[in-house]
Amino acid sequence: MGMSTDTGPGTSRGSASGTRRPDEPATGLRETKKRETRQLISDHATRLFLQQGFEATTLAEIADAARVAKKTVTNYFPRKEDMALDHQDEFVAGLARTVSGREPGESPFAALRRAFLSAVAAQDPVAGFAGPEFIRMIVESPTLSACLRGLHDQREEALAAALAEATGASAGDITPRAAAALLGGVHRVLFQRIQELTLAGRANPEIAAVLEGEAVRAFDLLAPALADYS
Amino acid sequence: MGMSTDTGPGTSRGSASGTRRPDEPATGLRETKKRETRQLISDHATRLFLQQGFEATTLAEIADAARVAKKTVTNYFPRKEDMALDHQDEFVAGLARTVSGREPGESPFAALRRAFLSAVAAQDPVAGFAGPEFIRMIVESPTLSACLRGLHDQREEALAAALAEATGASAGDITPRAAAALLGGVHRVLFQRIQELTLAGRANPEIAAVLEGEAVRAFDLLAPALADYS
DNA sequence: GCTAAAATTACCTCCGACGTAATTTTCCCC
DNA sequence: GGGGAAAATTACGTCGGAGGTAATTTTAGC
Known part of the structure; x- marks a missing residue:
C-alpha cells in the first residue's frame, strides 16, 4: 500500500525557468535515478x-544492503514504516473513490459491497490479500500494526467525506461519519x-471462496441500515 | 483511562511463606509507598x-520533577504513553461489560445505546469527556493518537468476544465481529x-445536549440492522 | 563549459527503550 | 528485635530511530 505522496528528497524543479508542469511524467535522468534509488532501498x-522481521532490521542494515548512506534512507522514507507498507494512498482513497465513481442510481452501500466482492474475486492486495510472510511481518510488529490501524482510520475518514458529498449532507451532520464507520468497519x-x-x-x-460467503453475510447484516442510504 | 493492569515493579510477594492471596487489598507499607510513588510520577x-505537550516532555524531565531516577519512571510505566492515558482497562472492557451485564431480555444493541446515553448524561470521561487541554494533548501527539486508536480496537475486540458469548455464535462465525465493528464504530x-x-x-x-440528539440519530441509523440481534 | 540547484554524504545530538549490577528499603520469621 | 531474603530504587551503559547541518558530488539549463 501507498506512498505515492512522497517521491523522495526534493521534488521541486529549478525556479529560474519553470518549463515543466508539476504533473508531467518527469522523464529526466535525475528523476529516473531518484526512482531507481527509491526502489533499490x-x-x-x-x-x-x-x-x-521489521523491528529486528535496523536502518543501518538497510543502508548497507542498498549501499547508500543512512541519511539517504531517511530522506526517501522519513519513517521506517513507510518502507514496509506500500500503496498507502491507494488503500486510503479506495472506498471513497468507489463511492464517488459509482454508477448513477447505485447506492453507496451497493457500490461498496460490489467493490469488495470483486476485490476478493481478484485477490486484490488492497482487500487484504498478501503473502503469509508479509502479514506475519505486520502482525508481529507493534509499529506496523499501529500504522495499519491508522490507515484504516484515514480510509474511513475519506469515505465519510465522500459520503457527505454524495448525499449532500449538511456540514455538521453526523450521519455520513456514522455510515462511514459502519461501512468501513465491515470492510x-x-x-x-x-x-x-x-x-x-x-x-x-x-480464502476467496470463504470470504465470498462471509462478505455476503456481513453486508447483509448491514443492509437493513444502509441499503437505502444515498 | 486505564492502567489497572500494571501495578508497578514486581507485584509478587516473598515465595517462602505465601500467606497472602494475590487479590487482597495489599495494605503493607511497601504497597502503600509503591502506589504513592506511582501516583507521584x-x-x-x-x-x-x-x-x-506530550512529545516535548522527556522522561528525564519527569524523573527530575518527581525526584526519582529515570529508570524508576520506566519501571512503573514501560511506555511513555501509559503515563498519559489512564483508565485504559475500564475503557477497553466497558462495552463488553455492558453486553455481558445487560438486563435479561434486553438486546445488546439496546443495552449499548442506553449505556452511551447515560454516559453522556453523566459526562463520563470514558465516553470522551475531558478537559480541552487533555484532548489537545492527545490530538497533537501522533504517539497518543495511535495509542487511542489501539484502545478503540481492543475495545471492539472485547465487544466481539462478549457478543459471541451472548449470542452463542459458533467459533468461526463472522457475525459477532461484524456487529462489534458496527456498534463499536458508532461509539x-x-x-x-x-x-x-x-x-x-x-x-x-x-456538548451533552448536542450529543444526545446525535447519538439517537446514529443509533437509529444502526437500529434496523442490529435491534433484533441477540 | 559554467552556474545553480538538487541529491547524497559524513557527522552530530537527542530521546525512548532496554539491560545489568550495585545499593537501599521493606518484609517475614525466628 | 535482629538477621536474612526479597523487592524497589538507583547509576550506568548500549542501541536504534528521528532529526539537523554543512560539505561534497551529481545533474540540469543556459
Whole structure:
C-alpha cells in the first residue's frame, strides 16, 4: 500500500525557468535515478523485513544492503514504516473513490459491497490479500500494526467525506461519519479475516471462496441500515 | 483511562511463606509507598504533558520533577504513553461489560445505546469527556493518537468476544465481529464528536445536549440492522 | 563549459527503550 | 528485635530511530 505522496528528497524543479508542469511524467535522468534509488532501498528493506522481521532490521542494515548512506534512507522514507507498507494512498482513497465513481442510481452501500466482492474475486492486495510472510511481518510488529490501524482510520475518514458529498449532507451532520464507520468497519473486519486465514496457511483461492460467503453475510447484516442510504 | 493492569515493579510477594492471596487489598507499607510513588510520577508527568505537550516532555524531565531516577519512571510505566492515558482497562472492557451485564431480555444493541446515553448524561470521561487541554494533548501527539486508536480496537475486540458469548455464535462465525465493528464504530464516532466539540470550546453541558440528539440519530441509523440481534 | 540547484554524504545530538549490577528499603520469621 | 531474603530504587551503559547541518558530488539549463 501507498506512498505515492512522497517521491523522495526534493521534488521541486529549478525556479529560474519553470518549463515543466508539476504533473508531467518527469522523464529526466535525475528523476529516473531518484526512482531507481527509491526502489533499490525499498527492495532491500522489504527483503530484510521479511527475512528477519521489521523491528529486528535496523536502518543501518538497510543502508548497507542498498549501499547508500543512512541519511539517504531517511530522506526517501522519513519513517521506517513507510518502507514496509506500500500503496498507502491507494488503500486510503479506495472506498471513497468507489463511492464517488459509482454508477448513477447505485447506492453507496451497493457500490461498496460490489467493490469488495470483486476485490476478493481478484485477490486484490488492497482487500487484504498478501503473502503469509508479509502479514506475519505486520502482525508481529507493534509499529506496523499501529500504522495499519491508522490507515484504516484515514480510509474511513475519506469515505465519510465522500459520503457527505454524495448525499449532500449538511456540514455538521453526523450521519455520513456514522455510515462511514459502519461501512468501513465491515470492510476492515473482512480485511482482517483475510489476513487471519492467510496466517492459518490457507491458499488464496480457498480464502476467496470463504470470504465470498462471509462478505455476503456481513453486508447483509448491514443492509437493513444502509441499503437505502444515498 | 486505564492502567489497572500494571501495578508497578514486581507485584509478587516473598515465595517462602505465601500467606497472602494475590487479590487482597495489599495494605503493607511497601504497597502503600509503591502506589504513592506511582501516583507521584503520574501527577508530575500529566502536569508536564499538559503544560508543554506530550512529545516535548522527556522522561528525564519527569524523573527530575518527581525526584526519582529515570529508570524508576520506566519501571512503573514501560511506555511513555501509559503515563498519559489512564483508565485504559475500564475503557477497553466497558462495552463488553455492558453486553455481558445487560438486563435479561434486553438486546445488546439496546443495552449499548442506553449505556452511551447515560454516559453522556453523566459526562463520563470514558465516553470522551475531558478537559480541552487533555484532548489537545492527545490530538497533537501522533504517539497518543495511535495509542487511542489501539484502545478503540481492543475495545471492539472485547465487544466481539462478549457478543459471541451472548449470542452463542459458533467459533468461526463472522457475525459477532461484524456487529462489534458496527456498534463499536458508532461509539467511536460519537466519542470523537465529543472531543471535537470540546476542542471547539463548547462546555460539557452543551456538548451533552448536542450529543444526545446525535447519538439517537446514529443509533437509529444502526437500529434496523442490529435491534433484533441477540 | 559554467552556474545553480538538487541529491547524497559524513557527522552530530537527542530521546525512548532496554539491560545489568550495585545499593537501599521493606518484609517475614525466628 | 535482629538477621536474612526479597523487592524497589538507583547509576550506568548500549542501541536504534528521528532529526539537523554543512560539505561534497551529481545533474540540469543556459
